[in-house]
Amino acid sequence: MTASACPACGSQRLHTIYELESIPVQSCILVPTEEEALNFPRGDITLSFCSSCGFIFNSVFDVDNVDYAAATEESQHFSGTFNRFAERLISDIAHRYDLSGRTTLEIGCGKGDFLKALVATTGTYGIGVDPGFIPERLATNGSNNIKFMREYFKSDRIEFDPDFVVCRHTLEHIPAVWDFVSDIDRTLKNQPRAVFFETPDTRRLLVQGAFWDIYYEHCSYFTLGSHARLFRRAGMNVTDLYLEYGGQYIVQYAMSHATGPQLRQECDLDEVRHLVREFPKRVADSRDYWTKFVRDRAAVGKRVVLWGGGSKATSFITSNRLEDDIADVVDINPFKQGKFIPGTARQVHAPEALCDRPPDTVIAMNAMYAKEIADHLAQLGMKPELVALP
Ligand SMILES: [Zn+2]
Numbered sequence: 001m002t003a004s005a006c007p008a009c010g011s012q013r014l015h016t017i018y019e020l021e022s023i024p025v026q027s028c029i030l031v032p033t034e035e036e037a038l039n040f041p042r043g044d045i046t047l048s049f050c051s052s053c054g055f056i057f058n059s060v061f062d063v064d065n066v067d068y069a070a071a072t073e074e075s076q077h078f079s080g081t082f083n084r085f086a087e088r089l090i091s092d093i094a095h096r097y098d099l100s101g102r103t104t105l106e107i108g109c110g111k112g113d114f115l116k117a118l119v120a121t122t123g124t125y126g127i128g129v130d131p132g133f134i135p136e137r138l139a140t141n142g143s144n145n146i147k148f149m150r151e152y153f154k155s156d157r158i159e160f161d162p163d164f165v166v167c168r169h170t171l172e173h174i175p176a177v178w179d180f181v182s183d184i185d186r187t188l189k190n191q192p193r194a195v196f197f198e199t200p201d202t203r204r205l206l207v208q209g210a211f212w213d214i215y216y217e218h219c220s221y222f223t224l225g226s227h228a229r230l231f232r233r234a235g236m237n238v239t240d241l242y243l244e245y246g247g248q249y250i251v252q253y254a255m256s257h258a259t260g261p262q263l264r265q266e267c268d269l270d271e272v273r274h275l276v277r278e279f280p281k282r283v284a285d286s287r288d289y290w291t292k293f294v295r296d297r298a299a300v301g302k303r304v305v306l307w308g309g310g311s312k313a314t315s316f317i318t319s320n321r322l323e324d325d326i327a328d329v330v331d332i333n334p335f336k337q338g339k340f341i342p343g344t345a346r347q348v349h350a351p352e353a354l355c356d357r358p359p360d361t362v363i364a365m366n367a368m369y370a371k372e373i374a375d376h377l378a379q380l381g382m383k384p385e386l387v388a389l390p
Helices: 032-040 078-098 113-122 178-185 202-207 224-233 267-300 312-319 350-357 367-379
Strands: 014-024 044-049 056-058 102-106 125-129 147-149 164-168 194-200 238-242 249-256 304-307 329-330 361-364 387-388
Touching: 014 267, 078 113, 078 194, 078 367, 102 113, 113 125, 113 147, 113 164, 113 202, 125 312, 164 178, 164 329, 178 224, 194 224, 202 267, 224 249, 224 387, 267 304, 304 312, 329 350, 361 367, 367 387
Parallel strands: 102 125, 102 164, 125 147, 164 194, 304 329, 304 361, 361 387
Antiparallel strands: 014 044, 044 056, 194 249, 238 249
Protein backbone atom coordinates (compact mmCIF):
# COMPACT_ATOMS: atom_id res chain seq x y z
CA MET A 1 0.00 0.00 0.00
CA THR A 2 1.27 3.48 -0.84
CA ALA A 3 0.99 6.25 1.74
CA SER A 4 -0.97 9.21 0.33
CA ALA A 5 -0.20 11.73 3.08
CA CYS A 6 3.03 12.84 4.77
CA PRO A 7 3.45 10.98 8.11
CA ALA A 8 5.19 14.06 9.57
CA CYS A 9 2.76 16.85 8.64
CA GLY A 10 -0.25 15.30 6.85
CA SER A 11 0.30 17.19 3.57
CA GLN A 12 -0.49 15.46 0.27
CA ARG A 13 2.12 17.43 -1.70
CA LEU A 14 4.30 14.36 -2.27
CA HIS A 15 6.79 13.64 -5.07
CA THR A 16 8.64 10.39 -5.80
CA ILE A 17 12.43 10.92 -5.86
CA TYR A 18 13.93 7.38 -5.84
CA GLU A 19 12.80 3.85 -6.46
CA LEU A 20 14.53 0.56 -5.71
CA GLU A 21 12.97 -2.86 -6.25
CA SER A 22 13.45 -6.12 -4.44
CA ILE A 23 16.10 -5.35 -1.83
CA PRO A 24 16.54 -7.28 1.46
CA VAL A 25 14.05 -6.01 4.05
CA GLN A 26 16.74 -6.02 6.75
CA SER A 27 20.30 -4.91 6.28
CA CYS A 28 21.55 -4.54 9.87
CA ILE A 29 20.80 -8.17 10.55
CA LEU A 30 23.31 -10.85 9.56
CA VAL A 31 22.22 -14.41 9.03
CA PRO A 32 23.93 -17.69 9.96
CA THR A 33 23.75 -19.53 6.63
CA GLU A 34 24.26 -18.77 2.95
CA GLU A 35 20.89 -20.33 2.11
CA GLU A 36 19.07 -18.08 4.58
CA ALA A 37 20.93 -15.06 3.21
CA LEU A 38 20.01 -15.84 -0.40
CA ASN A 39 16.36 -16.51 0.48
CA PHE A 40 16.05 -13.41 2.64
CA PRO A 41 12.67 -11.62 2.23
CA ARG A 42 12.74 -8.63 -0.10
CA GLY A 43 10.78 -5.40 -0.37
CA ASP A 44 10.64 -2.21 -2.42
CA ILE A 45 11.57 1.39 -1.71
CA THR A 46 9.77 4.41 -3.12
CA LEU A 47 11.19 7.54 -1.51
CA SER A 48 8.60 10.31 -1.39
CA PHE A 49 9.44 13.94 -0.67
CA CYS A 50 6.91 16.14 1.12
CA SER A 51 7.34 19.62 -0.32
CA SER A 52 5.34 21.10 2.58
CA CYS A 53 7.66 20.06 5.44
CA GLY A 54 10.72 18.58 3.68
CA PHE A 55 10.29 15.10 5.15
CA ILE A 56 11.38 12.13 2.98
CA PHE A 57 9.98 8.64 3.55
CA ASN A 58 9.48 5.24 1.95
CA SER A 59 5.84 5.46 0.95
CA VAL A 60 5.59 1.70 0.22
CA PHE A 61 7.21 0.66 3.53
CA ASP A 62 5.55 -2.26 5.28
CA VAL A 63 6.46 -2.31 8.98
CA ASP A 64 5.47 -5.98 9.22
CA ASN A 65 8.45 -6.83 6.98
CA VAL A 66 10.97 -5.78 9.62
CA ASP A 67 11.43 -7.76 12.79
CA TYR A 68 13.47 -5.77 15.30
CA ALA A 69 13.01 -8.47 17.90
CA ALA A 70 15.30 -10.67 15.80
CA ALA A 71 18.94 -10.15 16.69
CA THR A 72 20.14 -7.07 14.82
CA GLU A 73 23.77 -6.06 14.81
CA GLU A 74 23.47 -2.30 14.88
CA SER A 75 25.99 -1.91 17.71
CA GLN A 76 28.91 0.25 16.63
CA HIS A 77 30.50 0.01 20.05
CA PHE A 78 33.44 -2.02 18.78
CA SER A 79 34.87 1.05 17.08
CA GLY A 80 37.10 3.39 19.07
CA THR A 81 35.96 6.32 16.91
CA PHE A 82 32.32 5.68 17.74
CA ASN A 83 33.05 5.16 21.45
CA ARG A 84 34.85 8.49 21.69
CA PHE A 85 31.86 10.17 20.04
CA ALA A 86 29.43 8.55 22.53
CA GLU A 87 31.64 9.66 25.43
CA ARG A 88 31.61 13.23 24.13
CA LEU A 89 27.81 13.19 23.87
CA ILE A 90 27.44 11.87 27.40
CA SER A 91 29.76 14.53 28.73
CA ASP A 92 27.73 17.18 26.87
CA ILE A 93 24.45 15.84 28.29
CA ALA A 94 25.96 15.75 31.81
CA HIS A 95 27.11 19.34 31.33
CA ARG A 96 23.61 20.53 30.29
CA TYR A 97 21.43 18.64 32.77
CA ASP A 98 21.78 17.48 36.36
CA LEU A 99 20.42 13.95 36.00
CA SER A 100 21.63 12.64 39.36
CA GLY A 101 18.80 10.77 41.08
CA ARG A 102 16.46 11.48 38.15
CA THR A 103 15.04 9.06 35.62
CA THR A 104 16.23 8.74 32.02
CA LEU A 105 14.20 6.83 29.46
CA GLU A 106 16.13 5.62 26.43
CA ILE A 107 13.89 4.58 23.54
CA GLY A 108 15.62 2.23 21.11
CA CYS A 109 18.50 1.53 23.48
CA GLY A 110 19.88 -1.31 21.34
CA LYS A 111 22.23 -3.42 23.43
CA GLY A 112 22.20 -0.78 26.20
CA ASP A 113 25.83 0.39 26.00
CA PHE A 114 25.03 4.12 25.81
CA LEU A 115 22.51 4.04 28.66
CA LYS A 116 24.90 2.10 30.84
CA ALA A 117 27.61 4.73 30.29
CA LEU A 118 25.11 7.57 30.87
CA VAL A 119 24.04 6.00 34.19
CA ALA A 120 27.66 5.58 35.28
CA THR A 121 28.61 9.18 34.40
CA THR A 122 25.55 11.12 35.58
CA GLY A 123 24.06 9.02 38.40
CA THR A 124 20.73 8.92 36.60
CA TYR A 125 18.35 6.02 36.96
CA GLY A 126 18.08 4.43 33.52
CA ILE A 127 15.25 2.61 31.77
CA GLY A 128 15.99 1.28 28.30
CA VAL A 129 13.33 0.09 25.87
CA ASP A 130 14.18 -1.94 22.78
CA PRO A 131 12.65 -5.06 21.23
CA GLY A 132 16.14 -6.17 20.15
CA PHE A 133 17.78 -5.86 23.59
CA ILE A 134 19.92 -8.91 24.36
CA PRO A 135 20.39 -9.24 28.14
CA GLU A 136 23.32 -11.67 27.85
CA ARG A 137 25.33 -9.07 25.94
CA LEU A 138 25.37 -6.54 28.75
CA ALA A 139 26.92 -7.09 32.16
CA THR A 140 25.23 -4.67 34.58
CA ASN A 141 27.49 -5.55 37.55
CA GLY A 142 24.41 -6.32 39.63
CA SER A 143 23.45 -2.65 39.44
CA ASN A 144 19.82 -1.91 40.25
CA ASN A 145 19.83 1.61 38.82
CA ILE A 146 19.34 0.39 35.28
CA LYS A 147 16.48 -1.63 33.86
CA PHE A 148 15.57 -2.85 30.37
CA MET A 149 12.24 -3.58 28.71
CA ARG A 150 12.52 -5.89 25.70
CA GLU A 151 9.62 -4.48 23.68
CA TYR A 152 8.56 -1.65 21.35
CA PHE A 153 8.04 1.75 23.00
CA LYS A 154 4.46 2.64 23.85
CA SER A 155 3.64 5.42 26.31
CA ASP A 156 1.01 3.37 28.16
CA ARG A 157 3.69 0.74 29.03
CA ILE A 158 5.89 3.29 30.83
CA GLU A 159 4.89 3.28 34.49
CA PHE A 160 6.97 6.24 35.70
CA ASP A 161 7.54 9.89 34.81
CA PRO A 162 10.84 10.26 32.96
CA ASP A 163 12.85 13.43 33.58
CA PHE A 164 14.89 13.00 30.42
CA VAL A 165 14.34 11.10 27.18
CA VAL A 166 17.13 9.83 24.93
CA CYS A 167 16.48 8.40 21.48
CA ARG A 168 19.44 7.61 19.23
CA HIS A 169 19.30 6.13 15.72
CA THR A 170 15.68 5.08 16.07
CA LEU A 171 13.47 7.74 14.47
CA GLU A 172 14.71 6.73 11.00
CA HIS A 173 13.14 3.30 11.61
CA ILE A 174 9.72 4.67 12.56
CA PRO A 175 7.14 5.08 9.76
CA ALA A 176 4.47 7.03 11.70
CA VAL A 177 6.90 9.68 12.95
CA TRP A 178 4.40 12.24 14.19
CA ASP A 179 2.44 9.59 16.13
CA PHE A 180 5.73 8.42 17.67
CA VAL A 181 6.88 11.87 18.83
CA SER A 182 3.37 12.64 20.11
CA ASP A 183 3.42 9.39 22.09
CA ILE A 184 6.71 10.44 23.72
CA ASP A 185 5.02 13.70 24.66
CA ARG A 186 2.20 11.69 26.30
CA THR A 187 4.81 9.84 28.41
CA LEU A 188 5.98 13.24 29.68
CA LYS A 189 2.44 14.10 30.79
CA ASN A 190 2.44 17.70 29.56
CA GLN A 191 5.53 18.56 31.62
CA PRO A 192 8.50 20.51 30.27
CA ARG A 193 11.16 17.80 30.01
CA ALA A 194 14.40 17.62 28.04
CA VAL A 195 14.39 15.31 25.05
CA PHE A 196 17.56 14.29 23.18
CA PHE A 197 17.46 12.86 19.65
CA GLU A 198 20.23 11.69 17.35
CA THR A 199 19.21 10.76 13.80
CA PRO A 200 21.11 10.31 10.52
CA ASP A 201 21.19 13.47 8.41
CA THR A 202 19.75 13.26 4.91
CA ARG A 203 21.12 16.52 3.49
CA ARG A 204 24.50 14.92 2.85
CA LEU A 205 22.74 11.88 1.34
CA LEU A 206 21.03 14.22 -1.13
CA VAL A 207 24.23 16.14 -1.89
CA GLN A 208 26.36 13.01 -2.40
CA GLY A 209 23.76 10.72 -3.98
CA ALA A 210 24.66 8.34 -1.16
CA PHE A 211 22.65 5.29 -2.24
CA TRP A 212 24.44 3.15 0.39
CA ASP A 213 22.61 5.09 3.10
CA ILE A 214 19.21 4.16 1.66
CA TYR A 215 17.96 0.80 2.87
CA TYR A 216 14.74 -0.86 3.78
CA GLU A 217 14.73 -0.40 7.59
CA HIS A 218 15.34 3.31 7.13
CA CYS A 219 11.83 4.35 6.20
CA SER A 220 12.17 7.98 7.44
CA TYR A 221 14.76 10.56 6.32
CA PHE A 222 15.35 13.96 7.94
CA THR A 223 17.33 17.12 7.45
CA LEU A 224 17.92 19.56 10.33
CA GLY A 225 14.81 21.52 9.31
CA SER A 226 12.34 18.66 8.83
CA HIS A 227 13.56 17.06 12.08
CA ALA A 228 12.92 20.24 14.07
CA ARG A 229 9.58 20.93 12.34
CA LEU A 230 8.30 17.50 13.40
CA PHE A 231 9.03 18.20 17.08
CA ARG A 232 7.63 21.72 16.97
CA ARG A 233 4.45 20.31 15.44
CA ALA A 234 4.24 17.90 18.41
CA GLY A 235 4.37 20.85 20.84
CA MET A 236 8.08 20.80 21.69
CA ASN A 237 10.62 23.62 21.53
CA VAL A 238 13.85 22.78 19.74
CA THR A 239 16.60 24.33 21.86
CA ASP A 240 19.73 23.14 20.07
CA LEU A 241 20.26 21.54 16.69
CA TYR A 242 23.46 20.68 14.87
CA LEU A 243 25.34 18.04 12.87
CA GLU A 244 27.85 15.70 14.52
CA TYR A 245 30.10 12.79 13.64
CA GLY A 246 31.69 14.27 10.56
CA GLY A 247 28.37 15.84 9.61
CA GLN A 248 26.59 12.45 9.45
CA TYR A 249 24.20 12.72 12.40
CA ILE A 250 21.60 15.26 13.46
CA VAL A 251 21.83 16.05 17.18
CA GLN A 252 18.78 17.76 18.60
CA TYR A 253 17.94 18.95 22.10
CA ALA A 254 14.29 19.87 22.68
CA MET A 255 11.95 20.71 25.55
CA SER A 256 8.50 19.18 25.66
CA HIS A 257 5.44 21.33 26.35
CA ALA A 258 7.31 24.50 25.43
CA THR A 259 7.58 27.04 22.64
CA GLY A 260 10.44 29.23 21.49
CA PRO A 261 11.92 30.95 18.45
CA GLN A 262 12.89 29.01 15.35
CA LEU A 263 16.63 28.39 15.04
CA ARG A 264 18.48 29.66 11.98
CA GLN A 265 19.51 26.13 10.88
CA GLU A 266 15.86 25.00 10.73
CA CYS A 267 15.23 27.23 7.72
CA ASP A 268 16.44 24.77 5.07
CA LEU A 269 13.27 24.07 3.09
CA ASP A 270 14.18 26.02 -0.07
CA GLU A 271 17.63 24.45 -0.20
CA VAL A 272 16.24 20.94 0.36
CA ARG A 273 13.65 21.41 -2.40
CA HIS A 274 16.51 22.33 -4.73
CA LEU A 275 18.64 19.33 -3.66
CA VAL A 276 15.66 17.00 -4.12
CA ARG A 277 15.20 18.21 -7.71
CA GLU A 278 18.83 17.32 -8.46
CA PHE A 279 18.84 14.07 -6.50
CA PRO A 280 17.66 11.57 -9.18
CA LYS A 281 20.62 12.47 -11.43
CA ARG A 282 23.06 12.66 -8.54
CA VAL A 283 22.17 9.22 -7.15
CA ALA A 284 22.26 7.64 -10.64
CA ASP A 285 25.75 9.12 -11.21
CA SER A 286 26.94 7.88 -7.82
CA ARG A 287 25.67 4.34 -8.44
CA ASP A 288 27.37 4.32 -11.87
CA TYR A 289 30.64 5.59 -10.39
CA TRP A 290 30.92 2.94 -7.67
CA THR A 291 29.69 0.10 -9.87
CA LYS A 292 32.37 0.95 -12.44
CA PHE A 293 34.97 1.43 -9.67
CA VAL A 294 34.41 -2.11 -8.39
CA ARG A 295 33.85 -3.87 -11.74
CA ASP A 296 36.90 -2.28 -13.46
CA ARG A 297 39.13 -3.68 -10.71
CA ALA A 298 37.41 -7.08 -10.48
CA ALA A 299 37.66 -7.45 -14.29
CA VAL A 300 41.48 -7.40 -14.15
CA GLY A 301 41.59 -9.86 -11.25
CA LYS A 302 41.95 -7.37 -8.43
CA ARG A 303 40.48 -8.23 -5.04
CA VAL A 304 38.10 -5.51 -3.85
CA VAL A 305 37.16 -5.76 -0.17
CA LEU A 306 34.49 -3.89 1.77
CA TRP A 307 35.50 -2.93 5.32
CA GLY A 308 32.35 -2.75 7.50
CA GLY A 309 29.71 -5.50 7.37
CA GLY A 310 26.74 -3.34 8.34
CA SER A 311 23.79 -1.84 6.55
CA LYS A 312 25.93 0.34 4.24
CA ALA A 313 27.67 -2.76 2.89
CA THR A 314 24.36 -4.57 2.38
CA SER A 315 22.98 -1.59 0.47
CA PHE A 316 26.24 -1.00 -1.46
CA ILE A 317 26.22 -4.60 -2.72
CA THR A 318 22.50 -5.24 -3.23
CA SER A 319 21.50 -1.85 -4.74
CA ASN A 320 23.93 -2.43 -7.62
CA ARG A 321 24.03 -6.26 -7.76
CA LEU A 322 27.76 -6.31 -6.98
CA GLU A 323 27.80 -9.63 -5.09
CA ASP A 324 30.01 -11.39 -7.65
CA ASP A 325 32.49 -8.50 -7.93
CA ILE A 326 33.30 -8.01 -4.24
CA ALA A 327 36.02 -10.42 -3.08
CA ASP A 328 35.45 -10.13 0.65
CA VAL A 329 33.64 -8.25 3.41
CA VAL A 330 35.38 -7.78 6.76
CA ASP A 331 34.30 -6.31 10.09
CA ILE A 332 35.96 -5.86 13.48
CA ASN A 333 32.73 -6.78 15.32
CA PRO A 334 33.14 -10.42 16.40
CA PHE A 335 29.36 -10.89 16.46
CA LYS A 336 29.22 -10.24 12.72
CA GLN A 337 32.11 -12.50 11.75
CA GLY A 338 31.14 -15.81 10.15
CA LYS A 339 27.65 -14.59 9.30
CA PHE A 340 26.19 -13.72 5.89
CA ILE A 341 24.95 -10.45 4.37
CA PRO A 342 21.22 -10.67 3.55
CA GLY A 343 20.42 -11.07 -0.13
CA THR A 344 23.96 -12.21 -0.97
CA ALA A 345 26.24 -15.20 -0.55
CA ARG A 346 28.89 -12.97 1.02
CA GLN A 347 30.20 -14.03 4.40
CA VAL A 348 31.67 -11.47 6.82
CA HIS A 349 35.17 -12.26 8.07
CA ALA A 350 37.57 -10.85 10.64
CA PRO A 351 40.13 -8.45 9.09
CA GLU A 352 42.84 -10.99 9.99
CA ALA A 353 41.37 -13.31 7.32
CA LEU A 354 42.81 -10.89 4.74
CA CYS A 355 46.32 -12.16 5.58
CA ASP A 356 45.57 -15.35 3.58
CA ARG A 357 44.17 -13.45 0.60
CA PRO A 358 45.46 -9.85 0.62
CA PRO A 359 43.19 -7.21 -0.90
CA ASP A 360 44.22 -4.91 -3.76
CA THR A 361 41.57 -2.35 -2.83
CA VAL A 362 39.71 -1.74 0.43
CA ILE A 363 36.55 0.39 0.45
CA ALA A 364 35.82 1.77 3.92
CA MET A 365 32.04 1.85 4.35
CA ASN A 366 32.36 4.94 6.54
CA ALA A 367 34.96 7.68 6.08
CA MET A 368 34.96 8.22 9.85
CA TYR A 369 36.76 4.89 10.23
CA ALA A 370 39.31 5.39 7.44
CA LYS A 371 42.19 6.20 9.84
CA GLU A 372 41.29 3.29 12.11
CA ILE A 373 41.17 0.98 9.08
CA ALA A 374 44.49 2.23 7.66
CA ASP A 375 46.13 1.56 11.05
CA HIS A 376 44.59 -1.90 11.23
CA LEU A 377 45.80 -2.76 7.71
CA ALA A 378 49.28 -1.50 8.59
CA GLN A 379 49.30 -3.75 11.68
CA LEU A 380 48.47 -6.68 9.40
CA GLY A 381 51.41 -5.66 7.19
CA MET A 382 49.24 -4.56 4.24
CA LYS A 383 49.04 -1.38 2.25
CA PRO A 384 46.29 -1.80 -0.37
CA GLU A 385 44.55 1.03 -2.19
CA LEU A 386 42.22 2.43 0.50
CA VAL A 387 39.21 4.54 -0.39
CA ALA A 388 36.19 5.52 1.70
CA LEU A 389 32.57 6.23 0.89
CA PRO A 390 32.24 9.98 1.43
ZN1 LIG B 1 5.23 16.78 5.39
